[in-house]
Amino acid sequence: MDEKAIWFDQEIGIENSGVINGDEYQPLARSLSSHPFFFGTESKGSVEYRGQRFLNIPLMYDVVQQQLLLRYLDETGVARFIELEQSDVKTFSLSGNIFRKIEGKGYHEVLLDSSHVSLFAKREKIRNLRSGLVQYDWYQNYFVVLNGEWKSLRNNRDAKQIFDDRSKQQAVAEFLRNEKIKVSRFRDDQLVKLVRFCIGIQNKNKTR
Numbered sequence: 001m002d003e004k005a006i007w008f009d010q011e012i013g014i015e016n017s018g019v020i021n022g023d024e025y026q027p028l029a030r031s032l033s034s035h036p037f038f039f040g041t042e043s044k045g046s047v048e049y050r051g052q053r054f055l056n057i058p059l060m061y062d063v064v065q066q067q068l069l070l071r072y073l074d075e076t077g078v079a080r081f082i083e084l085e086q087s088d089v090k091t092f093s094l095s096g097n098i099f100r101k102i103e104g105k106g107y108h109e110v111l112l113d114s115s116h117v118s119l120f121a122k123r124e125k126i127r128n129l130r131s132g133l134v135q136y137d138w139y140q141n142y143f144v145v146l147n148g149e150w151k152s153l154r155n156n157r158d159a160k161q162i163f164d165d166r167s168k169q170q171a172v173a174e175f176l177r178n179e180k181i182k183v184s185r186f187r188d189d190q191l192v193k194l195v196r197f198c199i200g201i202q203n204k205n206k207t208r
Contacts, residue, residue, distance in 0.1 A: 017064070025069050025081040028062070028127070034136040036064040036125055038094060038158045042071055047092040049084060059094055066106050066138060068092055111188055112195050115200050118145040119153075119195040121188070137145040140186055144195060146202075159194060168201055 028036045038061040046058040047068065060081065068089055069081040086107075091100045098110045100120075104172040108120040122141040127134060143154040144162050152158055156176050160169045175181075175197050181190045 022082040022084050024160075025062070025083050027081075028064060029134050031134045031136065034134075036062050036127070036136050038063050038097070038123065043095045045092060045094040046086065049089040050088045058072065059092065061094060061099070063108075064127055065124055066124075068107070111142075112192050112199075114129075114199050116147055117195060117199045118146065119143070119191060142183075142191055144198070145176065146198075153183060153191065156182065157185050163201070164199055170202055172198065 030036070042058045042060045044056055045053045046053060047057065047059065047070075048054075055063070060069040060071070061067070062069060066086070068084045068086070070084055071079055071081050086101060089101050089107075091098065092107075093099065099107045100106050102120070102145050105190070106122070108122050110118070111121055112119040116175050120143045124139045124141075125136045126139050127136055129135070144151045144153050146162060151162060151163075156173075159181075160173050161178060162172060163169055172194075176183075179190070179193065181194060183191065183194070
């Protein structure tokens with residue numbers, strides 16, 4: 001662990017740092033089978049907040065309200081959660097899952113990142129009522145960013161249109177067939193494999 005993080009945790013404490021600044025979190029109701037969070041319990045994570053990086057701190061991510069939450073102890077020793085201002089958050093991680101704030105688009109999970117081609121997932125949950133009971137259902141959108149241009153990735157047709165060049169489109173179509181990938185299943189591992197292939201196409205083209 002970073003020496004600064006160890007010193008921060010043991011000597012300063014999160015309660016005495018500049019990161020404690022925000023509205024107190026008002027939790028949504030949980031159901032017996034679902035919850036509004038990315039993980040059901042708090043996780044040790046990191047956040048880049050107001051230009052500083054805080055490591056090894058207790059975080060939760062309310063996916064319904066798109067709020068990053070920090071647990072801290074108040075002056076009476078009671079554990080509470082505050083909402084970190086989204087405008088001041090650049091990136092954060094939860095148990096190895098890395099999220100980045102995209103201006104005008106909110107928080108996106110970074111599944112793959114390279115200099116020219118990246119893969120992001122927008123993780124959301126929708127609050128529904130079924131037979132009078134609250135249920136939180138996952139809703140996810142995937143995006144490929146090619147040279148700064150965002151492209152939705154909803155199905156195999158979208159995947160083939162990542163590139164404008166017809167020969168590259170044909171290469172992607174063949175790759176999807178050979179690997180038996182169906183983009184609409186929204187499996188992270190398959191989409192990462194697809195985008196890695198696209199990075200290979202892009203790099204091969206640049207070396208010519």
